[in-house]
Amino acid sequence: EEQEEDVLRELRLFLRNVTERLSLDRRFKAFTKPVDIEEVPDYMLVIRKPMDLSTLLTNIDEQKYVTVGEFVSDADLIWQNALEYNPDSDPMDRHIRHRACALKDTVRAIIRDELDEDFERVCEEVKESR
């Protein structure tokens, strides 16, 4: 119904704003596009559910997310995949793991600071009603 569409439109605006801010952060450059499987041929063998910031944005526009929780689950794949695929002690792996941890903390901080819990509750009710 109309009010539901208003809530989901506001959700998409919030999620686009969060995703765009993450994409502009230079620390998260490696997370902005899918890992290039030409460059990294074994990536898809190791990582079952690839995810990146550009794919999050596409998902938002395709109205995949009805709650912030669903969005955060996909956003978490980005840093979880990076920790899984880059586990070694060499400096490159440590560098991307440090950035993955920064991404995890930044997503959580933005949601804690900027998401009204009453708004998320309304989104959950829309989801249950479907």
Ligand SMILES: COC(=O)N1C[C@@H]2C[C@@H]3O[C@]2(Cc2nccnc23)C1
């Ligand atoms: C989110 O990004 C990543 O998990 N990775 C892992 C890959 C291994 C290493 O860094 C990545 C890209 C790359 N390309 C060429 C040679 N080596 C690399 C980015």
